[in-house]
Amino acid sequence: MDKIILGLPKGSLNNVNRGNTYQLFVDAGYDIKGYEPGNESYEISIVNDLEIKAFLTRPQSTPVELNRGMVDIAIVGEDWIREESVNSDNSIMKLGDLNYGETRLIVAIPNTDPYKSLTDFFRKNKSRKTPILCFTEYPNLTRQHFMENEGYKEVFGDSVPLVQVRGLIDGENDQVQIINSDGATEVYIAKGADLIVDNTQTGSSLKKAGLVELETIMHSSAGLYSGVNCHGYKLDKAKRIFDQLFGAITARKYFDVKFNVENDLAELASEFLVENKFCSDEPTINKGSKFSQINVLIEKNKFPEMLNGINRFNASAIVRSNVKQYIK
Numbered sequence: 480m481d482k483i484i485l486g487l488p489k490g491s492l493n494n495v496n497r498g499n500t501y502q503l504f505v506d507a508g509y510d511i512k513g514y515e516p517g518n519e520s521y522e523i524s525i526v527n528d529l530e531i532k533a534f535l536t537r538p539q540s541t542p543v544e545l546n547r548g549m550v551d552i553a554i555v556g557e558d559w560i561r562e563e564s565v566n567s568d569n570s571i572m573k574l575g576d577l578n579y580g581e582t583r584l585i586v587a588i589p590n591t592d593p594y595k596s597l598t599d600f601f602r603k604n605k606s607r608k609t610p611i612l613c614f615t616e617y618p619n620l621t622r623q624h625f626m627e628n629e630g631y632k633e634v635f636g637d638s639v640p641l642v643q644v645r646g647l648i649d650g651e652n653d654q655v656q657i658i659n660s661d662g663a664t665e666v667y668i669a670k671g672a673d674l675i676v677d678n679t680q681t682g683s684s685l686k687k688a689g690l691v692e693l694e695t696i697m698h699s700s701a702g703l704y705s706g707v708n709c710h711g712y713k714l715d716k717a718k719r720i721f722d723q724l725f726g727a728i729t730a731r732k733y734f735d736v737k738f739n740v741e742n743d744l745a746e747l748a749s750e751f752l753v754e755n756k757f758c759s760d761e762p763t764i765n766k767g768s769k770f771s772q773i774n775v776l777i778e779k780n781k782f783p784e785m786l787n788g789i790n791r792f793n794a795s796a797i798v799r800s801n802v803k804q805y806i807k
């Protein structure tokens with residue numbers, strides 16, 4: 480049987496301070512080699528799951544690889560999937576969101592500009608002689624967003640903004656030019672651009688460049704996606720991989736807590752835990768000669784409240800551990 484081919488992201492989605500995909504695989508129980516952040520190889524091995532063959536992919540190119548069947552599944556930000564899908568239907572399917580690598584794609588301008596919105600920007604630039612320049616890594620989403628903007632429609636109607644990707648130029652409205660950037664997009668404002676469209680996470684890059692957000696185009700986070708070749712047993716396998724990864728993500732929100740109460744208080748303590756939803760289905764009770772050990776999986780943010788609550792049952796030997804995997 481052919482192995483399922485998995486694309487793993489290079490860049491921010493495998494950066495210890497941003498979206499540590501490597502750590503996610505480790506936490507999910509995969510013995511993964513060649514994908515350590517900052518030291519990735521092009522071929523990555525998952526030693527304890529030989530049904531998977533993994534390659535490094537650049538998120539920008541991942542949708543193309545999924546659409547052409549070069550990889551069967553991949554982890555990538557939704558922003559790149561949408562950028563690829565603007566002008567055509569594709570066969571990429573989202574297996575599920577992984578809730579990290581969260582960014583927003585935004586339109587930004589210099590913080591000294593007077594504009595209140597993109598509509599305001601287009602209205603106030605109606606009569607200018609020079610073209611409006613916008614740099615971005617996401618020219619398709621930018622063009623779509625501009626064409627849906629009230630101000631753009633008022634000034635330019637249905638005329639399609641010009642898009643330039645290196646030597647390739649498309650579109651008719653050369654008064655609004657959207658130019659492809661390969662990174663460090665914020666800097667284009669200092670070099671003479673009017674607008675940029677870029678993703679932001681903490682906002683520090685925008686601040687450093689003296690820019691402010693005008694509006695949000697979309698929210699993005701990392702997800703597992705399948706491509707044109709992912710059918711039958713590969714799709715089943717893909718779903719199992721997603722569950723295993725998502726189990727590790729879910730587990731990060733939980734503690735595994737054990738404590739002792741005297742046997743005659745065990746039932747009351749258990750009822751208290753169920754009533755307050757301080758457990759998954761129900762607490763597990765291990766009865767000893769004098770004491771019962773009670774075990775619950777509890778959401779981290781509920782732990783302090785639970786600790787207060789179990790005081791009344793004279794809880795002792797309270798042990799709290801992190802959870803590595805929780806498939807609900």
Ligand SMILES: Nc1ncnc2c1ncn2[C@@H]1O[C@H](COP(=O)(O)OP(=O)(O)OP(=O)(O)O)[C@@H](O)[C@H]1O
Nearest residue numbers: 489490491492497538556558580581582678680699
């Ligand atoms: N600061 C960030 N924090 C978390 N995720 C981010 C951040 N910046 C970008 N991302 C997400 O990571 C994915 C890849 O981003 P991007 O295309 O900017 O490449 P990159 O991570 O900078 O790597 P490269 O060096 O290959 O360009 C996108 O889906 C994006 O939303």
Ligand SMILES: O=P(O)(O)OC[C@H]1O[C@H](OP(=O)(O)OP(=O)(O)O)[C@H](O)[C@@H]1O
Nearest residue numbers: 491662663664678679680681682683684
């Ligand atoms: O809001 P922040 O926390 O500052 O993060 C956002 C920045 O991170 C990414 O850039 P990256 O540093 O990967 O460099 P790049 O622009 O060259 O892609 C992204 O393109 C933004 O510029």
